[in-house]
Amino acid sequence: xxxxxxxxxxxxxxxxxxxxxxxxxxxxxxxxxxxxxxxxxxxxxxxxxxxxxxxxxxxxxxxxxxxxxxxxxxxxxxxxxxxxxxxxxxxxxxxxxxxxxxxxxxxxxxxxxxxxxxxxxxxxxxxxxxxxxxxxxxxxxxxxxxxxxxxxxxxxxxxxxxxxxxxxxxxxxxxxxxxxxxxxxxxxxxxxxxxx
Numbered sequence: 001x002x003x004x005x006x007x008x009x010x011x012x013x014x015x016x017x018x019x020x021x022x023x024x025x026x027x028x029x030x031x032x033x034x035x036x037x038x039x040x041x042x043x044x045x046x047x048x049x050x051x052x053x054x055x056x057x058x059x060x061x062x063x064x065x066x067x068x069x070x071x072x073x074x075x076x077x078x079x080x081x082x083x084x085x086x087x088x089x090x091x092x093x094x095x096x097x098x099x100x101x102x103x104x105x106x107x108x109x110x111x112x113x114x115x116x117x118x119x120x121x122x123x124x125x126x127x128x129x130x131x132x133x134x135x136x137x138x139x140x141x142x143x144x145x146x147x148x149x150x151x152x153x154x155x156x157x158x159x160x161x162x163x164x165x166x167x168x169x170x171x172x173x174x175x176x177x178x179x180x181x182x183x184x185x186x187x188x189x190x191x192x193x194x195x196x
Contacts, residue, residue, distance in 0.1 A: 008131035009161055011116055012144065016076075018050065018112040024104045037102035041110070043080070044093020050078045050112050051174040072126030077119045077148060077176060079167040083109045113167055117148055119176045124184050142185035145176045 022039075054074050056067055068074060084106045087095045097108075118124040128138060136157070143153040147162055149172060162168045 005161060006137070008127075008133060008137065009140075009158075011131075012161070013164065014116045016114040018114065020110050022108040024107055026104070034102040034104070035100065037099045039097045039108060040090075041095050041108075042093055043095060043110070046112075047080065047093060047173050050114065068126060071116075072130045073116050073118055073123050075118075075120050075123055076114045077117045078112055078114050078173045079148075079170050080173055081111045081113070081166070081170055083111070112173075115148075115167060117145065117176070119174070119180065121180050121183060124180055128184070138184050138186075142181050145181045145184065148172055149175045149181075
């Protein structure tokens, strides 16, 4: 069956991935069951870096302009998925996972998905202009942003798109500002594109 998703929606399915982890499986060879294991990870610094990092680092203004003519997202959004599950935040950026009768059988994996969803008004304006979004599509874009923030929209037009997104249902590292979403949703071309 052919996917009838419009090109602008397909571009939002692309992402970059940053991954780091800790190998625990080898513990089986020397340890056996552990009465209680506690793992801690401090992500605050990296979380802040990833949410403020531009799409490409260390480029000249000319290179940036050339990049933005093809891909309008300069400040992409990000979401973190930690596996296995069961992590609890102890304080801002400090995560802990406690396990009793621990068998070293699952490596710890921390994945950061950097997504092609605009988080700034400037990026949203470029995205709308590049793809020529109409009012319904602007509403769909706003609803995708809401879903990224964790708000259920019940928008049937984006349901299939959302079902394919690994980020859907996970907390964002940084919320997309409401003013950006509201401007996009208004459907007023002049508000979204900054017409003079």
